[in-house]
Amino acid sequence: MAVSKDSLTSVNLTLSPRTAAAAVLLSALAMAGLTACSTAAAPSATSPSTRSVTTQLGDVSVPTSIKSVVVIEGRRDLDIVLSLGLPLVGYPYEEAGSLDLPSPMATELTAAKAKGAKELFLADEINVEAIAEAAPTLIVSRVDDVEPIIDQLTPIAPVIAIGEQDVSSWQDDLRLVASATGTEAKADTLIAAYDARVKELSTTYATVLKEHTFAPVSIDDEGSQTRPNRLLSSVLRDLGATPSAAFATSIKTTEGAKFGPEQLLSAFSDADGLIALVNEPAVWTAVQANPLYKQLPAVENGHVVRSDKQTHEGAALTAMHCLDVIESLLKTF
Amino acid sequence: MIALPTDRRTSPPTRQHAPTALLYGGGLVAVLAVVAASLLVGSRALDPATVWQALWSAGNAEAHAIVVGQRLPRTLLGLVGGGALALAGAMIQGHTRNPLADPGLLGVTAGSSLAVVTAIAVFGLTTPAGYLWFAFAGAAAGTAIVTAIATAAGRRRDASPASLVLAGAAVSAFLSAATGVVLLLDSSALDLYRFWTVGSLAGGRSLSVLTPVLPFVVAGAVVALAQSRVLDVLALGDDVARSLGRRMVPTRIAGLAAVTLLVGSATSLVGSLGFIGLIAPHAVRWFTGSGYRLLLPMSLISGAVVTVFADIIGRLVVMPAELPVGVVLGVVGGPAFLVIIARMRRSRS
Known part of the structure; x- marks a missing residue:
């Protein structure tokens, strides 16, 4: 349908400010779309x-x-x-x-x-x-x-x-x-820095990493679980940490190992060091008051650090942070 | 002497019920059975001897923590919460003469929900113990608003059943909308609210949560059970009840107070357990008939039994994870609701 310039102008004049703004945005999107095409x-x-x-x-x-x-x-x-x-x-x-x-x-x-x-x-x-x-x-x-x-x-x-x-x-x-x-050079630098830090920690704490077992464990009201491919888990594996039985199972199956609220102690009683992944402070308070949590050998011996879901996923910055978290755990041995 | 109407919908009980002693005896056995099963069943396998020892001794620390720290509290929460909701459901059905009424009808649940969401979003409370009193206050406020509106709108200023139901629906809709607005503004509250609104006995709640609420449950139950004769009279209709000397306003207020105490307490303990207040009284009517002197206490017992049993099912079906008891009750409650509707249609045709 042919539309004259005058009619277009007349339509534009009747638009409300909000509608006009939307029309401008749509036009911009359409133009961008044409450009992309x-x-x-x-x-x-x-x-x-x-x-x-x-x-x-x-x-x-x-x-x-x-x-x-x-x-x-x-x-x-x-x-x-x-x-x-x-x-x-x-x-x-x-x-x-x-x-x-x-x-x-x-x-x-x-x-x-x-x-x-x-x-x-x-x-x-x-x-x-x-x-x-x-x-x-x-x-x-x-x-x-x-x-x-x-x-x-x-x-x-x-x-x-x-x-x-x-x-x-x-x-x-x-x-x-x-x-x-x-930015390839910057990426290479970041990856090299991570590799160097991994090498440093795995050397410094070689004995601890070899002779003790570790697990990252998410804990909340509905139970606990450990997963193999979260970033923190991957960093632990990069360091060569010996996994606890539950963590080893999750690595082997490449899926998370889940446990009910009653299974917290039985699932992680063999872990010498734990990274408790708890998001909210109120939940963390409740977890620390849980008798099953308090009976965990890692907890009784003070080999627990806390992190949260912010270490589940990420890249260089988060991976270096994960190394900091893990080092703080390794220092407790 | 007044001739009582014989209309099937409003007449007092005519069905022959099972012997009272048998009903109470069966109820007691059922309670003991679900309590035993609830203490024995869980994702951590414990043999009966270990469970028994764990109840009385902390020698086996893990078993003691599981049995006394987790299974016993959730069992008692289920008994108290489920029983209170079922008793409240029977009360509501009696006062409104509506067999499909449930505790949510009077704005109790919606009031609790709004208060809990506000507690989470505004005051940052994240644990059941933290927002327990908010849930209770919200329930009370919801019922008070509904009662006030229904009383004001009632033609005879007695909060008639129709006025109550309509006011309850309107107030519940408004409170639910307000809850939705709060959740939209603070989506982080949604996760916590979801857990509460589904209804759950898990979450590591200790018996200390039960202690402050129990007096309100007991008070509500006492008032409710004391109204059993009144409800039988109310079943004949307001005019007949009035002609028999019943004063409607105090009667309704006492009933609503009992419902508020029961539902407010129960929802603050176990969340919003849909359908238990609807299912349990109807299930009980199969055995007791519709007389409230037996229906009310048996609803209390059956609500407690069904809730704990549903919680046990929830622990088993997706082990080692758990299904919240509210989900299990919903799955059972939906079909049960349909059965009730079908039975009603058959009885009227």
Whole structure:
């Protein structure tokens, strides 16, 4: 249908301010979509102004000049962007006061905020309009989060889909984002620093790691569990820590070993050292008052440290934090 | 002498019930059986001798911690909470003459929910012991609002059953909406609220949670059981009850006070256990008939038994994890509700 310029003008004049703003945003999205489509039309012809990388969702062309980055999941993706020093402009936030332990990325995130990074939406409640409003030149996030909305995201910016603990290592994902953003040297430095710290700790505490058994254990009202591929678990394994029976079972089966509330003592009585993963301070207080917890040999001997879900997933920054947590446990022996 | 109506829907009990002594005896056996099973069954296998020793001695520290620290408290919570909710359900059904009424009808549950969510979101309380009094106060406030509105709106200013039901539905809807708003504003409260609203006997609650609430449960039960004769008269209709010398306002207020005490206490202990207040009185009617002198105490017993039994099932079906008792009751309660509706339709046709 042909529409005259006059009629368009007349329509625009009747729009309310909110509707007009929405129309402008939609127009911008449509324009961005057209731009993305034209870019996708020739993915193999990587020009000097773009880099091409292959992600789990296919080939992606990324501008060589990264001016702003948004992350959507807020764990591994956030860690990678912060550790590579990319210009973060938006990220999801956790409910204030929901966790009492400091974030492994607290220092870097504070610096990013000072440079203008904004909280876009509550974690797990993705707001595409907020992402569009941040106008990023690159989006980085977990594949499970971006895959269902990839058609909405690609018109906004190229999307680098990374993995998670059961899919890919943080080192692989760090290198992927680094190759997309021209920060390979920084990634190599981060990975080398992690490897060096692992070597240092595994040497310093070789006897403790070999002669004692360890387990990371999540504890709450509904029971306890230990999982093999959470970042803290992976770091423990990188150090060569001898796993307790439950942790060894979870490693062998590659699935978490779950236990009911009554099984806490029987499941972890063979562990000489425990990392208790408890998110809320009130739950931690309740756990410490639990007679079964108090009877754990690791607890009776003072070989317990606490961490929380912030060490479940991440990359270089969180992995180094995990090493700090584990070292604080090893020092108790 | 007044001729009593014979309408099947409002008449006092006509069905022959089982011998009273047999009912009480059976109830006692059932209580003892579920208590024993609840102490014996769990994700940590303990033989009966170990359980018995653990009850009286801390020699086996692990068994003592499991039996006395976990299984015994959840058993007693189930007995008290389930019994109170079932008794309250029977009371509500009697006062409203509505066989499908449950304790949530008077805004009690919705009031408790809003208070608990507020306690979590605003005051940062995260443990059952912490928001226990909020749940209780919310239940009382919900019932008070419903009663006040129903009394004000009642044509004869006596909080008639229809007014109560309508006011309860409206107030419950409003309080539920307010709860939803609070949860939207503070999603971190959602996890804790979910655990409470499903209803659970787990969570490491000790007997110290039961102690402060027990007097209210006992007071509510005493008032409720004392109303059994009144409820039989109310079943004949308000006009007949009035003609028999019953003063409706004090009668209703006493009944609502009992329900508030029972439901407020129970929900603060075990959360919002849907259907137990509906199922238990109906199950009991198979054996007792509809006379409240036997129906009320037997509802109390059956509610306690069914709740603890559901908790035992919840420990077994997904072992070593557990299903909250509220989920098990919901799974059973849904079909039971349908059966009740089908029976009602058959009896009216």
